[in-house]
Amino acid sequence: MELDPRNYDNISINEKDVPNIVLSYLIHNCYEESAESFIAGAGTMPPTDCLDNMEKRKKIIHYAMEGNALKAIELTEQLTPEILEKNKDLLFDLLSLHFVELVRSRK
Template sequence: MMDLDPRLYEDASVSDNDVRNIVLSYLMHNCFKETAETFLSSTGLKLPVDYTVDVDKRKAILNFVVEGDAVKAIELTEELAPNLLENDMDLHFDLISLHFIELIRSRKW
């Protein structure tokens, strides 16, 4: 791995708008819908068009995983991001492993 010299970034400037977009992206990615909406209203940023649907579906996927329903999580993931599981085999394996564990736990195996 290449070591980066931290001095390269000492004089780098980041605009307030870039910082706001990074924070909003974090909030959206982690399904903090209400916090993101409050952040948007306080900063004057515009709401992305697909924001509500995307966050609601992401939160549903997260809930299915927490509940141990990997099949529904996989189905909704395929609907939201059709090639994601095909391109991220580790994630797909994790979801299939969760399904296998739930089958054993429920004695349906």
């Protein structure tokens, strides 16, 4: 699904929401040091458990990058159980990665 930027041209953003948007972006992409610096510099409070969840997200990314898709799926289900149910493309990609690893290892 491609987003059409014209749908967002007339949306106004409250300036008070900008720090939360930036912090959300940093956390979502696992930029831990940047998120911590931003929190300290902006004087914002991180959402509860955000840094803990960031560590879990980093582990998921690590397992996926090293080809351990089953472990990535397991950790994803622990962190956010509904995400794979709602995003079948993500689940398919992870299972495809697992299949490729099985073929590569001749199992």
